Amino acid sequence: MLKVDSLVNLNELKLYINGEWKDAQSGEKFKVTNPSNGEVVAQVPKGGRIETREAIEAAGEAFKSWSKLTAAERGKFLLKICDLMHEYKDKLAEIMSMEMGKPFTEAQGEVFFAASYLEWFAEEGRRIYGETIPASAPDKRLAVIRQPIGVVAAITPWNFPLAMMTRKIGPAMAAGCTGIIKPAKQSPISALAFSKLVEMAGVPNGVVNVVTGDTGQISDEIFENRIVKKISFTGSTEVGKILVSKSAPQLKRLSLELGGHAPFIVFEDADLEEAAAGAVASKFRNTGQTCVCANRIYVQRSVMERFTALFVEKTKALKVGNSLDPCSEVGPLVSQDGIEKVEEHVQDAIAKGAQLLCGGKRLEGELSQGLFYEPTILGDVTNDMRITNEETFGPVAPIIPFDTEEEVIQFANDTIYGLAAYLYTQNASRLVRVSEALEFGIIGLNDAIPTVAQAPFGGIKESGMGREGGHQGIKDYLEEKYLSMKIQIH
Structure with missing residues (x-):
């Protein structure tokens, strides 16, 4: 030390x-x-x-x-x-x-x-x-x-x-x-x-x-x-x-x-490798305890299977450990209240039909004395689940399918929050259309970490x-x- x-x-x-x-x-x-x-x-x-x-x-x-x-x-x-x-x-x-x-x-x-x-x-x-x-x-x-x-x-x-x-x-x-x-x-x-x-x-x-x-x-x-x-x-x-x-x-x-409840949108023409890496970087940074992290991951149905496989693979590769270990990529949650909220969101989602794709529990063994929760991905998530409406502030990523551009814009904007949003696509016109339609103060376009000192940071609506x-x-x-x-x- x-x-x-x-x-x-x-x-x-x-x-x-x-x-x-x-x-x-x-x-x-x-x-x-x-x-x-x-x-x-x-x-x-x-x-x-x-x-x-x-x-x-x-x-x-x-x-x-x-x-x-x-x-x-x-x-x-x-x-x-x-x-x-x-x-x-x-x-x-x-x-x-x-x-x-x-x-x-x-x-x-x-x-x-x-x-x-x-x-x-x-x-x-x-x-x-x-x-x-x-x-x-x-x-x-x-x-x-x-x-x-x-x-x-x-x-x-x-x-x-x-x-x-x-x-x-x-x-x-x-x-x-x-x-x-x-x-x-x-x-x-x-x-x-x-x-x-x-x-x-x-x-x-x-x-x-x-x-x-x-x-x-x-x-x-x-x-x-x-x-x-x-x-x-x-x-x-x-x-x-x-x-x-x-x-x-x-x-x-x-x-x-x-607060924030950031949508992370992946269109079918996105670079899926880059999008999956971006989703990991945004979601699990600071153990998911950031106001701009990806809270709802929307993936176009035609590429859902391929994106999910990449996302799960990269998430499982994350090293969870003591925060002082230079090799650790995911640390503990900050408080008992924080980890209990994560557990409640996961349990609510599973009870309502979500599928646990990886993670889903506290860590055991030598890390059991800390407030560690496995990096978790949920599939088959629907809009009636707490995790799609409340800020989780933890290492849990819900994946939600969508079909059309208009549909996902409606899904993304259906929140009181308006801090950050992300979208991945190789279509320049779509980048412009969707970023102008999203009701958020910060938008990452094929960019999972957009915050820099020389740019304004802040939200709209109740953010x-x-x-x-x-x-x-x-x-x-x-x-x-x-x-x-x-x-x-x-």
Whole structure:
């Protein structure tokens, strides 16, 4: 095992507030457990309202000077953190693997992915342009300037603990904002390790603060404190709706990246080898615990048998194992609730007539102490099954046949979600037709992993609002101010 102690001491984890490492005032802590074996990884300070208020006030004070720096000056700090993430990639990956079960090699990839957002927004901050507007009178000059919104809060999920954090705090810092990070209870150590890199990079005190602990108390203070001007949240649609209500009293600006139920469509003219490999990559990445993973695999009936054989073969070849094993491709689920939901979806489908093509049970033997579930494929799946309507968030792939293009578009769009969709075909006209007809914010065309820092990420319908990444990702951290100036004409 690698040693993370040179980055963070797992026996002495503390909150990061105003450039200082602090315990929760109550002295309380909560346990973080390794889902691969059930062992306690660390005990983390259980902060609440008091610590959150202190962090917000520190961010408010830091905003006065941070917002006055040039975009180039702020960008240098982001690039320094980016470099440190590369330097400490193995330690950061080990932390993720231990706290939430991401396979180590995949976790290394997330470190680079997370760092790419800092690199992108370090440069994008230089492109916060204003505009001039033709005036309707000769003695007027009209302009629009864009300024940082102020103190922001980033509420991040456990499934991509580093990437979702940099995708929020990166554009915030680049825009001139300061803020507080509230990580998920399953993966708080990654956020504390990131704040150590912030400290090492010399970022001024108060610009970035990390508070772990009581979700309710921290959230209440964030939404009620008038210093906080904008909140970015990644999580479930159910919680997102609650946060919309909580933001109403002060009309706080919200960015919400919520749940998904992605269709993965394979047409009869697709490269089936490529499509099957793409389905495996999309479905079983992070053990199926991604909001953009393939949830419903629609295959045109004429190629159903050939595609299924390839998909089953590739799925059976996946290596399931302890997340710290560099050879593991599929790790454990993050929680007992998560694995129970997977079991419920599989049992419901089989009870309603689905065929188990591979997998279908928890792992036994040496991995029985962890939350491992076999990569599973279900055939003969119908639209009345829970798995075709609810987000499974686990390593289970349902295959559903279709006959026509019009039919599969109707199937795909029949959901409250609208985050990601995928389609495989060699017909260029069909690529255009179907991608324009699908009601999703992100569409992979013969591409199972479309997310990159330079492109916008976000959904439509009940999958959220706002965009992260791309040049769009910095806009939610800016206010537009219109200037109308009357001058003397000689």
